[in-house]
Amino acid sequence: AVWTSITEDHDLVKHLLALYFCWEYPTFASLSKEHFLQDFQNGHPRYCSPILTNALLALGCRFSTQPMTRANPRDPYSSGDHFFKESQRLLSQETDHHSLTTIQALGIMSIREASCARNPESLYYAGQSTRLAIEMGLHHINNEGDEDEVAVRSATFWGAFSLDHAWSLATGSLPQFSQRPHLHPKPAIIDDIETSPWVPYTDDGARLQHSWEQPANVRSVYKCFCELSELVYQAIYVLHMPTKPLTARDLLSLYTQYLTWYDQTPEALRLGHNFTPAVLFAHMYYHFAILLLFKPLIKLRIIGSELSPREICVQAAVAIQTLLRSYSQLYTLRRTPSFVPYFVLTSTIAYVTISANSTQPDLSDSTQKPVEKVTKLDPQVSKVISQSIADLTEMASSHHSAKKALNVLQYLAKQWSTDVDVASGRPPPEDLERIVQSHTGGMNFFAPSVQAADPLSGLESARGASLGHRNVQTGLNAEVDMVNRPFGPFFMQGQPMMPSGESLEQAGFTAL
Secondary structure, three states: OOOOOOOOOHHHHHHHHHHHHHHOOOOOOOOOHHHHHHHHHHOOOOOOOHHHHHHHHHHHHHHOOOHHHEOOOOOHHHEOHHHHHHHHHHHHHOOOOOOHHHHHHHHHHHHHHHHOOOHHHHHHHHHHHHHHHHHOOOOOOOOOOOHHHHHHHHHHHHHHHHHHHHHHHHHOOOOOOOOOOOOOOOOOOOHHHHOOEEOOOOOOOOOOOHHHOEEOOHHHHHHHHHHHHHHHHHHHHHHHOOOOOOOHHHHHHHHHHHHHHHHOOOHHHOOOOOOOHHHHHHHHHHHHHHHHHHHHHOOEEEOOOOOOHHHHHHHHHHHHHHHHHHHHHHHOOOOOOOOHHHHHHHHHHHHHHHHHHHHOOOOOOOOOOOHHHHOOOOHHHHHHHHHHHHHHHHHOOOOHHHHHHHHHHHHHHHHOOOOOOOOOOOOOHHHHHHHHHOOOOOOOOOOOOOEOOOOOOHHHHHHHHHOOOOOEOOHHHHHHHHHHOOOOOOOOOOOOOOOOOHHHHHOOEEEO
């Protein structure tokens, strides 16, 4: 059985599943590959279902350029739409969503919608997956089932947990889980699965280079990723819990835990030992989490500490860019996990904003020339923007989110008057501004945050934005603001619960 009514081509179905398991799995995965494939091949409905299969095929289509993977053969961005609509249809016909395969399918649908830059939909599916997992009690240990049941329940829970917290981190909102939840044990590490080979699998089924075959270490990667997700979960509550403003003590304690996680990464998962897409992605996610932990504080100094939030943000942004270069050299950027465009956009805006903030003149001086005449960035910053634009252009063939992020960077390059060699196919300047500004309403992450705000008061006003209060600026004020305020790469990204006035120093911070 192919488990889908969209196609009877068994080879195509197996090909698309192979693409998913090669390039996206296991990070954020809500299913166990071994149990799914066994039931998929045997026609058993315990750990395989039409909803889950169609969701996986829809996501697998993002890594293929074959016309048959598109709902409209002439539209590359319709890739997988027919399989996805079938998942939606089957989901709507279900009278009870409380099943492991439905929870798994919702997580996969969320990842696929993130790739398509449909972030509200992605958040919705991730939220549904998480709520159903909690309602089914997957966070509790259940000793009544057999070993297979325990393993699949664990994978389903941790997939929902990690995806929910990734979106909470990016949006600056509290997660679906309570502050101190019961957590299910992580999936066990099985030697046979660990040592199974990983090889780059491409659209024609060929390996990119045979010499790149290496142990998959799937369970070790997944376990470490779950541990990292636990730290992300703690960070969200430290930053955004309304009953307890952020303090330097809590911030530094959490940062120490991040560093400990990195230092204790198993040798098999360290860079230089293992370079599968999943390992590179996990390292990118680590630096992404560090970046979003310190990014609201780049205008502040931590009292009594030599650590600089600004320097930490720059280091994290550079690390993401360096990892991306390694990924590109190994596999190209035509096949990357779905959240990589988000990492690129965030790290680039972080680097550019901090650099601009460090080098720009005082734009509040009314005697200054118009902002577009003075906001020239140094050549290194222009180089970073150019490289990111090139990277996103290459990723755009697989992820529409990369195309949206590309529009944002091109828009910012124009606002900052950088000497950037923009890739061919860039919209005219007036169209580019219209495209970007049209995304500033609603819950959209592909628009630069252009609220008018003082660099420090922006910490408070941006929090209001996360609650739905918009103040979109255009022209000179917007450009000044993009240079001077703490950067917010996504329009709906909330700011931490920061103390103000005298309480700021009591919390362990002071303005630069």
